[in-house]
Amino acid sequence: RRAGASRTGNSIIVNSCQRGNGILKYIRNVPWEYGPIVPDYQIGETACALFLSLKYHRLHPDYVYTRIKQLGQSFLIRVLLCVVDIDDHQSSIRDLTRIAVYNSFTIILAWSAEEAGRYLETFKAYEHKPPDLLKERVDPDYLAKLTDAITQIKSINKTDVITLASAFGSLKNIIAASPDDLEQCPGFGKEKVRRLHEAFNEPFLLNKKRRS
């Protein structure tokens, strides 16, 4: 499945065809080494990147196709790292977007060699990083946490959370409350109660049957 990939360890594997590429000197925070790989850069166990300068692309529009063909279906995360080094980039980007979307590539635009280098090293460095950084940051006090949890349910807002907390006390009690009790709260219509009740009582895993 991972034809052409090699064990990466902690460093970025660079295809020797990239020798002399200006971005290599900007890969500073992660070690890199040459290796026999199909893509230009292997930036993770299952991630690779092709490098393309738009200037080059304009002169040799076929180049990127050959590279993509060589790569086949290997790698899960396939990045097409484009350096925008021409002014009139609109049509090139349009073409590349189409190629990328239907060949499972993700385009990353960089405006300088340095930026491109930063992307590569970031990809490698973040290879095993959990996405928590991207998720909502929750304020550490109780009300904020509670609000964050309950407002996940559609149509429940912050005021509702306070209403619930003051009416029932703990989250456990809120969850245990019957639909009738919930409906007594100001601002709780049928729909809201239904949503709350469903969220608390619906099993996490749906239709196990279909799955197995």
Next chain:
Amino acid sequence: LSTAALIPLNDQRPAANPTAPTSTSEGKGDGLLISAKGLGQRSILLALLQIYADPRGLVLLLNTPQREIDVLKEDLMAMHAATDIADSLPPASAQRARSPAAANDAQGEDAAADVSDGGQDSAEAVGGPEFFRTINNETTSAERAHLYLAGGVLSVTSQILVVDMLNKVIPVNKILGIIVNHAHRVNDTSMEAFILRLFRDDNKEGFIKALSDEPEAFTRGYWKLERSMKTLFLRHVFLWPRFHMTVQENVEKGKVELHECKVKLTQPMKEIQAGLIDCIDQCLAELRRSNPTMDADELTVENAFFRSFDQIVRSQLDPVWHRVSSKTKLLVADLKILRRLLSYLISYDCVTFNSFLETIVAANATDASAVFRSEARQSPWLLLDSAQLVLQAARQRVYRRLAGELQNAEGAVKDLGIPPNVEPVLEEQPKWRVLRDIMREIERDRARRADAGEVPGSVLIMVDGDRACRQLREILSRCDLTYVKPEPLDVDADPNEKRNGESSRKRKARHEESGKTGSEQLLTRLLRNYFRWKGGMAAVSKNLFRKGRASKLTTTNTTTSYAARGRGGSTGGRGQPLAAKRRRTRGGGAAGADAGRSAEPNLPGIGDTGLPITFEQEAEQIADYLSQVDPHASQAEPHLLDHDQPDLVDPVIVQSQAFGGERNNDGHSWGVIPPAQLVIVRPYATTSMALAGGSASNGDDDARVLEDIRPEYVVLYDPDLGFVRRVECYKALNTLRKLRVYYLVYENSVEEQRFLSLIRNEKAAFEKLIREKGIMAIPIDQDGRVSKDPDAEFWRTIDTRLAGGQIISAANRDQVVVDVREFRSSLPALLHAAHLNLRACTLAVGDYVLSPSVCVERKSLPDLVGSLKSGRLYSQCEAMSLHYKTPVLLIEFEKSKAGFFSGEGKEIDSRDVGARLALLVLHFQKLRIVWSSSPAATAEIFVELKKNQEEPDMKAAMAVGVDSSEAIDSAYSITPSDVLRSLPGITSKNYRRVMSQVRDLKALSELDLEACCALVGKEFGTQLHAFFRADPKDEATLVGV
């Protein structure tokens, strides 16, 4: 009808229905009318409405807020009624019955005649106000379809109209025309522009009329007027400045007797003003220094006085806003605050002004000490010397600290609820005194005229804002105006008038009191509230240490509910409920609610919070003091409290009631109270939230008031350019009426300067527009009436792939499903221009659906930065990945270079946009990114992406993500898992395990500590267990949560 009555409104009529020869006969009814503020645009709109409120044609009214619609509707009704009267009565009496309405009406008929010249039906008595209707988001689609076919004038929310036009609910080719109100708000990317484009696509005959009374708006930016005309599909513009000869002549027919009163600022006010201006100056200098790219010419102190300054700054900084330093952002926000302070200096009383200042200081102090607010720093201007002067002067206007502690603890001051070592100064606003003088003069004049057998008219005082309005009302109702008014006979008069009467009774009793009574009482009461607030502040900041901003809110509540209780009149216990209430605030949430009913003299130690500044210490002292003295104080002056209670409530709320009443019953209350006794204090419609029902209205309400009340004395307590014009128009329409106008302005103040530059700017704007109009190049086909290339049209509707074009399937080709919310951006319009067929609906997942497998989430650069930070993008990508094979993130970078990594940083910084984007790519393998330099480029990319793809299904797209149980690609239900994942102790690593082990949230919440720990580990398990059981009512359970 006297011709004078039709002027100057009459003169503008040709503008709306231009009769000037044009190159195409069809474009006759089209035009953009730009008039000076206050020159009666409402009358033109009304005339148009009257003509088109007719079931035989459908006319759309765009861009008109609900509030204005309501008023227009009322007026239309009145005009309709007046027409009926006019039909049965000779003209003279009709005019007496309701002169402005009759005048408008006659004009309307004139206009109607004009239109019938243009080949359209005249509106004689067929339609009526019932054919002026509204469509908003409460109207169901079935009702809408019906209304569109019923004809008449329809005011439609733009967003709904776009959707209906795209989904072909409205027969576009049957629309008679479109009236665009507030045309200055339309730009090439706004929804109205898209509507007009859709309209012109299918309808070459209908008219487009656009109205605007903001000439300045058309001079901002390059060739704004020309571009606006292009977006509006108009070829003619009509300019009606105040200095237009015809306007000039007509307005001058009714000379207004004007008394200008220049009021001097007091010394401390001058100091404050100078200090604030200095702060603004320094902020601007700092802004220029830190952002050399900004256009320094625009950053002047004078510009900074206007609200439009924010727009200037933002438009300069917006392209780089995501890279602008937090300091600059702070400066921009500071400038906003400083400008507000400048206007509050004049419109607020000294106490309120001071407490506003102190709130700013407090908010800054808490920010600075907060651990979690590393980005927000203390506003730099507060550290300036001039800021210190401002703070000092503001306080000096309110009270003086006495050197010796507790010297006159038993003195009279104590009774007022004011700490002992404080001597109130309570400087009056200078205008208050002048206003009282004016009122005395007016009352004398009225008395004299009443003696002479005349019937003197009412007095109208116009004020900026609800708060000032309420205060003035109180001051005037309490002060002695020498001339004692007769008691109003009717008890049913509106509450406000009743209060007037009541106090006049009291005034007779306390006749010896000086004229200052009103303001003194007001200020003293405010001062007491102020100290109470300051006391509460200490407590709140103790409990919610980091929430300085919230504290203000809480304390307001305290005073309000105190007011309510006091009003209830519970004898003797008045101080106690207050104490209990305040304790609750102090206790933080509900924790200390039931603590002590008795008014405890000593507070539990607040002194150890270590807040940085003396403000807090002082607040503590005051809190201490108040808790001891309060019950006593409230009993000591019962009568004071009694009257004051209603006013303690937040002014804006009271306002709406007092005024709502006055407005709604104007029918009878005007009848009952003779105008000779009437003094009406009213906020300008543009400045009052209460009047407009929460949204600012345009100033036309004020013109209506003039016509309704027909005052003989008008006091412009605050200057307002539009209102000056309205008075002029009113006088010109009613030349025989007596009208005396007093105009109050602070000499050498920002207020004066602001007013003068307003006039200057408007004049300059018109001059520029006139020049621009002269040299504007307008293509003949700009009005969009010329059909497009017929060949192109033909090929657009034909699909050669199917039976060589014999089968027409255009309607279902090139479909893009668009989320309704997206119509706020310009992209849908451009997609439409790129010949894509848009289908509008509400999408739960994604913004655009290009094919059954491709779903796009659009992010502009600031959006991208924001949503990467807030976590919104993560959940959006998650949802898209769940439901679509190819989720696409569309990044709209500006033409300039984006630059996603900060500076020369050597380390990988997780705060960088680029780093987060990389992380996003790593976590969503299916996610594709589309980069686009402009919406136009996006449109091209969409066309490209849609090639050889299946068409999306609108119904399917709408169903996606709407109900969790129907989820296609998910093995678990979405909402419960969302809730689960946001619980403390649950991480991205262990949530799957939890979901497979526990049935649902309820079961999870009932797990005991051991089971929890077994499930997710000891630390997380404890967290989770405690979180479920934490009870905000019981402080003990909150520990460690």
